[in-house]
Amino acid sequence: MQAFAEAKRRLGGGVDGLNAAADDNGGEQEEENGRVGADTAKSLEAFVDGKFMTVVMTLLTIFALWGDNIRVALFDKDADNIFYALFAVALFMFVIEFLINTVAKQDYKWGFFFVCVHPLPSIPTLRPKVSRYSMVSKAQDADQEEKLKAQARAAQNAKQAALKRIEASRLGRALSEQTTRRVIIGVLLMLFMLPLLQSSETNQSFYTGLSQIYWFGRSRCNGSSSNASFGCDGMVQQPGSSWIGEAGWKNMLWMYSRSSFRASYYPTHEGYWEGDPPYKLLWLRAPDYTNGGRLKDIVSIESELGVWNQTASCAGVRPSANCPYRDEEMSTYSYSPIECSSDADPLMYGGLGCGKAVAYARFETKSLQQRSNALDMLSTLFVCILLATLSIQFQNDTQKLVIAPIEKMVNIIKQLAEDPLRRPDVQLAGAEIVNKSMNSGDGELNIMMPGRCIFGIFAYVGMRRLATLADMLGQDVTVLMNKVATIVHGCANRWGGVSNQNIDNGFLLVWKLESQHDPQLKQELKSEVVLKRSKTADRALFCGMKMIAELQRLLLRETSAIKGDASFALTSLQSTIAAVDVGIAFHVGWAIEGPVGSDFKIDATYLGPDITRTLALQDLTKVYDAPILTSSKLYFMASVRTKERFMLVDYVRLGESKVDPHGIYALVLAPTTAAPERLPSIPVTYKLGSLIKPEDLAEVEDNVFVDEFPEYLSTVDVDVTSLIETRGISGPFADTFRRGLSCFVEGDWERAVTMLSQAGSGTGPASALLRYMESTGNRTPKEWNGWHGIHAIDG
Template sequence: MFSTKIVNTASLARAGRASRVGTRAGRVFKVVRLIRIIKLYKSAQEQKQKVTNQFEQELEKKKKKIQEKYKLVNMENEIFQNNNNQTINKDNHKNNKNKEVNKNQEQQQNIKTQQNAIELQKNQSENELNNIYETNLKESRVSKKLSDLTTKRVIIIVLLLLFIMPLFSADYFYDLPASLDFQIEQFLLMTYQKTCTHEDIKQSFDNIIILMSNLDNPLIYFKTPFQFTNFYKDQNFESLRLQEKIPYAIYFDVNLYSQSHPEDIDTIYYLKGLSNDELYFEAFLSSRKTAFFASALSLGRTVFVCIVLTMAALLFSKDVNDLALRPIERMIEKVNQIARNPISVKDQELIMNLDDQYETTIIENAIIKIGTLLALGFGEAGSEIIGSNMAKLGDIDPMIPGKKKYAIYGICDIRNFTDATEVLQEDVMLFVNNIGEIVHSMVDRYMGAANKNIGDAFLLVWKIPEDKYSFVSDNIIKYEDYEYLSMYADFSLISFMKIHCKLNREPKILAYRSDKRLNRRMPNYKVKIGFGLHIGWSIEGAIGSEFKIDASYLSPNVTMANRLEAATKSYGVPILISSDIHDLFSERKWDLAVKLFEEAILLKPEDCPTKNKLKFIREYNGICPKDWNGHYVFNE
């Protein structure tokens, strides 16, 4: 029974060595094949790109030929139609026979039929081209980059596993112990020799035990069929598991021993009394040490595979996150930001990485551009329209109800604009934009916003934050932070003063003073603007229909600002301010101004502008003079 389960380990060892050589050769062959596959893949990709480029070129040529064909057919049809129309007109004019008219009508019908056939052929050709183009659609840059990175990473991981995984096998460090098999075989052959005695057998038995007990796989059990040899059994033999015992067995032929030792009658008689299962040289080696090492390697292999899989998952997820998910998240965040605060999108910067212009980057930049154009087109008054439609699901609803706001309204009107338009013609757009750049930049610098441009007029708004005021009743305002409103009032006036000054200093604006066309119509021409400033409530919302809307403010207070600006022409002043906003201006610190001007005069007594300012303050800090008409001109 035991003999049927024991394998000749020597033959196994030789087969194992041969198999390891074959395995290593197979690994080298696999690596060579893998490198060849990589080269073939690159070649296939290049060939695919080349075929795609050729197809696109052929597609463009085919489109051009079809377009040229349709142009020629249309030209022939137009000529034929004109000739027929002329024939019909002549026939109608001369009142010729009805046969000619019927003939022309038939020809017209044939032309229509031919045109319908041509149109049908055109549609079929376009559909065919579209189908061909869709089937050969070029792979996107994101998909191509992602597939390339994935392929490279998979190849690296496979190569890493091919080279590293054999190191986690115990067979890589230990060979099957064949020395015991060889010694037992030699021991058996020695017993068949005529010169072999009992002492020689005992001595060889002891030598095998001594030699094999100090190996990595020590001898733990050894038994022979002879009755005169000792039975060897290690104390740890019973504690070892079956998987930790390496068995060896060689059959002992009693007939051969009888032929070589006919005089050893007792031994022969004893051996012949044994069963076939007992006529074996039996030995066991302990594989506990190698099993422990193999278990440690198996644990290390598991940890290594986990690390490789974790790193692979992180790398793959990193590629997907960098190329797809994070750009999508940024797009979502930008859309949400537009919904929360549409005006803030103007401050976002475009992604200017020209090396990697992926489709996601293009879409992300497009969202920023669209949001910026929306903010520029609708302005602050339209931020509610943009935000509400971006935040909610469903169809677009631009006609949302208006909201009551409290704001400062400024109107700027360009003087002599009608004459300037007639003189400048196409250049009037550049003229208005140069002025608009100054107006808008100064207003934006001082917390305001440009609402709309109406030819020669600009509507400017300083919208007061809702937490700085409250409506006690319909049109009665309660100020929650008077100093904050006073600051806004100062900003509105300062921005108008800055605009007025900059119009007289900006080189682009000063150039119009020497424009011959303007001076021919208006001698000594200067760019002048009238300003009107008022504060009050208004209704902010969309004006128009589903075809076109304008975000603006409707209120008598906006009309009042417009009337104040119109009155500047009658009063001959550049700016008029209502009493409501005048009362909100910050405290006039005349004494501090006088002190500063006096210190300046002490440093430079001949400074005439400082003297004039000091004189102006002293005169107008008290009661207004009798001839006061709302403005003062420095003549000195």
């Protein structure tokens, strides 16, 4: 017994091992089957989404839309079987595509989308069974359904109340309004166009003529007719009389066969109808006048007017399959006297029992069906085009109002993530330093770090009468300020400068330069650096002159708007002139570029004595009444042609430094007291601050002047040359002023006063020097070295 138990135990262990192995193999098999099924589904989806199947299904869709109309409009009945076969193929392909795109997809079968089986109860053959089941189910769940309905009504009321409290956003309102407008336009187009694309024709002659044939055929009331009592008993006519003769009867039948002629078909000669009628009479069953009024098929007619023969294959209540016309291409009309209808009063008509005495006429209407199907094709095409147009419009609206702004925001976020201080399309000076302070360490902002010394050209554009402008315009002063800022920043960006920050009533601009004193710079490259610096100086000074020209264009545009609107006061014109009264100062030197501020606010700025000198030089533009001033350091860096636009007006020590005085060079223009009458016309494709070439240089590329020969910019640009020609100082004044300035520097102030007065005491530089000499009694100071401090002449 013990041996038997041991054997049983071993046998049981072996069986368990086999079961475990079988389970493992079963799991692997199921996993393998799942992978195979997934691969098969992906292959089927790839096949359906391929180019070949896409083209085939598109053609089948077009065939499904227009195929039946084409069949009727362009082909005879013999081609119907071919079309039916193609319809079956299209249906089969649509079913296959549906199954592949639905059932074959993973996690789709028996999922949520199979709720679409709910139309099944609408099928007539299934409705009784479903109705019986639903009646039992409703009887059991009536109370529960009432509770659910009450809850649903309460939830719906709450939802509607909540929706009423939600105010539509501007974006949603704009998109909704545009969508509503387009839908209304589409619906109106459909209402207007679809009736024009429908064929409807009503011909009462078929039925009316058949009723006349019926009674004229029964009108021979003589005793020889076996059924002469019907209609010949005094209710219709008296016995022994007749309405028509045999020849007239035949002519009447022939004319009825051609009753589809409309008025436009009637010929003008001899009163006969010629040619084939629009709709051919195929079959006629009516009382035969020549056969005692018996109801029978009239096979043929031979009359004085013509001959008509029945189409035998289309005769009878049900045409044979050999009939060359489709059922929809034939129209059958019937007529039965009211005495023979089932609703006739038996007391009045005596129960004649003539319910089967019905006359029939069948006409071929193939041309009508062809025309109708052709219009149906046009209707389908119109609806497709309309839906496609509306779809494209909806997509464009969504792209413009929703997707494009979102994509723009996403791009901005990406750019900010890569470079937190880089705004799109705007170059910020000092961004590298601030980025470095943010990227160092653990990514936190670290402003407690040294800046970087840079060498560059600094320009300060200041508005001279900002206080007066603010008093005139009040809150609207920022509008004109921003217009000026657009011109300043746009011109600087176009000509290689960067806008740094707004200081008080102006804007600081920077053009970075390579230093020729860099110890790491090779000797042979220093001359190249000098050339680059000269080109940069030419672009910077030209940028200043271009700003003045653009501000003049702003003055002309704003003044034209003011004069064209009577609601503007005189102060509006004065404020506009004040807005363009700017002074631009240029200087070259070094500065420390770096972040300045705290964790609450930070600015990427420039600090250094040359920045202070630039600001001081801009203050002198008011004293010399000159739109542009530049220091001698930048003047000598520029090319000869650019220097020709400037003249030396004074020697001044800028700031409190003990460095050598600077020669001050100015672009001297006549003061602006009114808007210019006209300015040079600009091209249609003109961009703010761009070069405007004369017509004889129109074929020369802009890059030739911008990159290779910037010294010609101030002599080529139409804006700048026009500005110099209209507001520039004449040659005699310049010569007299130079001699007077020479006497002023040498200390011969008596002659200097005489010459400067001759040059024009109303001109800015001459007036400034005369005022300074007058402050000392026109006597040369004892310690005169040929220059003076900035505060002396400013005071």
